Each structure stands twice: as structure tokens, then as C-alpha cells.
Amino acid sequence: MSIANAFRELRKRNEGALIAYVTGGDPSPKHTPRIVKALVEGGADIIEIGIPFSDPIADGPVIQASDVRALNAGTTPNTVFEIVREVKKTVNIPIVILTYYNIIFRRGVGRFLESASRSNVDGVIVADLPVEEAEEYKNHAEKNGVDTIFLAAPSTPLNRLEKILKMASGFLYLVSVFGVTGMREHVAQLTMQTIRKIRPYTINRVPLAVGFGISKPEHVGSVISCGADGAIVGSAFVRLIEEKYGDFNGLLEELTAYAKIMKLATKLRSQFD
């Protein structure tokens, strides 16, 4: 299923999307497909799989540590493409790759997107690629039928947002706070304000998903009821993996259970649109 279709289906059911992030190859490549399946069983609507990078400057300590585990386990971009291809055989939801631009640049932008497309990757998120530098990337992504998920931030002025929306497909990834990825106690007032500010510009154009610091069911509920089309949960799942991978079957159960309560919170969508 494409990303657009996934959001369309959810909209019909009046639900928001639960988008779950894990780092590919954490704790090792053979674990990732089963981790993804556990999250899907719990109700994740879209899965983001990170290609680990040595210097993940947009990430907080939890995801940094997962990158280190994955790299130490020998994970490469090809490993992650393999994982996606395998997962896609059994799971009919969109899979999105998240990485840093050097991983793409090093392989060659065209070659990277061809590999992504051949592995049935539905979309790509690049943490450090603003629209100004993205023309070549966008062209190759379009050619290969891969969605380009761009980021917007609380600091993004409306004229920039317009440029971003022209390039964005799949969904718009709204960074909810000033900062890096990681769990936070509360959803900031700023997050709500930003959703309300941006939402009128995305509606009927591209779904709006909110990430960074969304780690509890009540956070998911807040951003969805505020008007977001999806909530992105990363560090909370990655932290579980870090703490529990020693007992892998137990971990899978916990991931499913946690995804379930997070998913439940996406059904709190208000009726205002």
C-alpha cells in the first residue's frame, strides 16, 4: 500500500496514523524484520526504518546508541534495503527509510533511489537535507516512484513552508520542538501551536505527521486531536529494544503491547474536519 492510500484509509476510519521508527540492524540485522512485525501486529500504520549513520546530529542519545549498536552489528545501507524487501513480503503497510544525506550521496543519489525503489521502499526521509539542496534528490525520487518526506520545524516561516510543501510527498514530517529526537515528559505548548499554524496549509495537500518527543499514548492523543494526521514514535520503541533485547521474545510482546496502546490513542481524532 502506498503512503497516500494508507492515510486515505485511516481518514475513512477517522483515525490518525501511528508511525513507528526503529533503527535498521538494531540490535542486529536479523532482529529487525521480527521487530517490525511485532510493531505492525500492535497496529503501527507506517514503519520508518533508519539506516544508521556514524554522526546522527538530529538524534538524541537513545537513537544515537541504536545507531552504534546497528553499525557494530555490521549494518550497511544494503542490509537495510534487504530488511525492507523481506518485511514487505509479509506486511502490507508503507515502509519508509530515514537516514542522513551522506549515506545517499556516497552511493550516488540516483543509485540510492533505484535501490530503494527495487526494495519496495515507499518513501525516504533525510534528516539533514533542506529543500534548497534537494533538487537532484527530488528528481530521482520521482523517477523511481519513491515519496520524498520533508521536514518542517516550529521555526519554519510560512514562505519556507510553501517551498517545502512543493517538494513534499507522502507526508510532511513536523518536528514538534526545538531539539533532537528523544523522549519528553509532556507535549510542549509550542507543538500544539505549530500544528495549528501549519495545518491550514497542509490540509488537502499532504498529510501532517508529528514527531520528536512523542513517547506516550497521551502525547499521541494530543497531537492527533489537535489536527495532525499522524504521530511518529521513535525513541520510546528504540529504548525498549535497548533495554529488553536480551529476552527477545519478551521484547516482541512488549513492543506489540506498547504499539497497541499508542495505536488506540490515534483513534481519538476529533471530528472537526
Added chain:
Amino acid sequence: MSRIVYEYPRGGKYGRYGGRFVSETLMPALEELEEAYLKFKEDPEFKKKLKYYLEKFAGRPTPLYYAANLTEKFGGPKIYLKREDLAHGGAHKINNTIGQALLAKSMGKTRVIAETGAGQHGVATAMACAALGLKAEIYMGAEDMKRQRLNVFRMRLLGAEVHPVESGSRTLKDAINEALRDWVTNVQTTYYLIGSVVGPHPYPMIVRDFQSVIGFETREQILVQEGRLPDAIVACVGGGSNAIGIFYPFIEDEDVELYGVEAAGEGLESGRHAASLCAGSEGVFHGMLSYVLQDENGQILTTHSISAGLDYPGVGPEHSFLKSIGRVKYDAVTDEEALEAFLELSRLEGIIPALEPCHALAYAKKLAEKMSKDEILVVNLSGRGDKDVEVVANRLGVKI
């Protein structure tokens, strides 16, 4: 050569290098910084203040010293040393930190963050911030903090807070990562004071402009002292700020040959080095497209150099450009060669140089063999070696 086409790099590009590869959150801040810089750069009040602090606080101009003993020893061209080791703090770093701290203050920012490797940029930032009444917080790799304890203490004496960085290789590149993470979190109140001609646009341009005082002075001084321009200029390149600083005002003088010298560490073939331009490949790192040391998948490699200031896997994008058009020749010298130059300059000239410019000195020695006695060679002596005596003593097996 025609005009310096990249004087003001449109879109932050030097040829295909440079640019802005950062999180969306930082884009508006970089635009704000660029706008502020372009405004204050031309502001008479700002220029007056900068001049004042460079002269009265940093001790500029630094001398261009004729190294008679070295000249005799090398037996070739006249060797001149641009004495950045005599600038306040003992290195060229203060030129940039004074400029950027003034800019931060003009922009109304009250908190300044910076990264540091060997600690020289951290100390220079702490000095400039203390002088201008700004709060400084410095990120430094935990490994570097151990190697450079004295500089950690100096920063603290100057009122700066030093944050150890425990991630990655716990050196300069990780300190930059952590500073970027801080900046993205506190971007509304905080000025990020980058220490070299690296990072996303406009930093490579800003740092180059503040450091080019080295080259402009050199130009004036050599014209007074010798009545003509030099035949060659040599500078070491880590991130590349002292090199760009001395090269920049000579870029259009085709007859002046420019040489950038990287750290070959234990030898380029050993894999333990920090020579991005000589042995790296194009990549996107720390917000810029430039040469970088990476593996086949694009993971950034850890580097090695006897000199902490050159121990960085990237290099400023303008250097990548100057390499691509062939204007500057880049080469690398080993730890061993740098160490020899350290001992030689100390004994011959009574100047203990930092290990970074020892790379330039070692290369100058080789270059001198191919030059004639009526030629002139300038070496940018970018810093003094007090910070390195412990490393050198260890290396020589001497207990101090």
C-alpha cells in the same frame, strides 16, 4: 586567473562545494545569521570595534619574521614566518572568535556555544566572550579533555563552562555533533561560534573573512620588507581556517604559489591520518559538501594526527574548491616529520611552534630544496607550542 568568483558564495557554494545540509530547524537561523553578518560587516561602528579589539586585545598586527637561521639551514629561499603564535591566546583562533563574538553581541544573543578539539578554539572563544561579557559554553570530546587538561583549566579560568562529550570517538567531530545538537535545541537564544572554515553556509565565509586579516597583513608586510610578493605560501590544513586566512588575499596573484599541508599521521597508506583532501572523497558532513574521510558506505572515519588541531575528518569547502581548480596544491606530512620540524624550529629560531604549523614547516623544508636563493617563502606559523610540550615529551620518552 579572473576575479575571485566566490568572494560572496551565492547559495553558499564554492563551485559544487559548501551549501547547507542541516536540519530544517536550523535553516531560519542560518538565514538570520547570514543576513546579520552581511549587515554588520559593512557597519562602520562594527568595523571600528573589530579593529579596536584586534589591535588592543588580540595584539595585531602580528609580525612577519625573517627566519634567518632557518633560511641558512634550508639553503634555499628566504623564509618568513607569519607570527600568529604571538596573537593573544597563542594562535590565530582569536581573529575569528573576536569577530564572531562581536557579531553574536550585535545580534542580541547572550549565550555562545562552541566546539573545541585541542582546546585552542575553546580558549579563544572563552577569551573573546569574557572580554565582551557573553556566556560561553564549550563542547569538548572527553578523550581530548584528557589529552589537553591545561586548556580545559584555562577555559574554566576564563569563566567558560566545559561540557565533556562522551559520544562517538569522543574527539572534535563528536564535539561538533554535540554543539549542533545544543544549537538546534537553543537556537532562539544561542549563537554557535564555529572555530574553522567548516559547517553550513555562511560559516565558512564568515570564518574566512575574519581570518583573512592574516593574509592582508602578510601582503602589506612583505611589500614593505621585500618590496614584492612572496613566491610561495605554506599553511597547515585541518578544517583549514589559518590556511584560508593567509591564502585568501593572494588567490588572484597567480605568481604566488599556495600550499596546504594536511596531517598524514602515521602515513597515508596506514589509514591512520587526517588528510581529507589528499586521501578522502567527496561527502556531506557537518552541514557541508566537501572532502571527507569515510568508508564505502558513507560512514565517517575516525582520524589520527599527533596534532589535535588537525585531527578532523572533514575540511572547509573552499579548500575543496581551491583543490578542484588547482589554485592550491595540497599535500600531507607525517607525525614524524612534524615532530622533527618542531625540534628544529625550537632550536634554530628560539620559537616553540604548535604541532599544527609544524606540518607546514616540514613541508616548507622540502619545498625549499626546489627553490632558489632569490625566492621568498612564507610559512603561516599559526600557533605556539606550549600546549604541545607534554605530547612532545611523551613522544620523545622524556619525563617532565
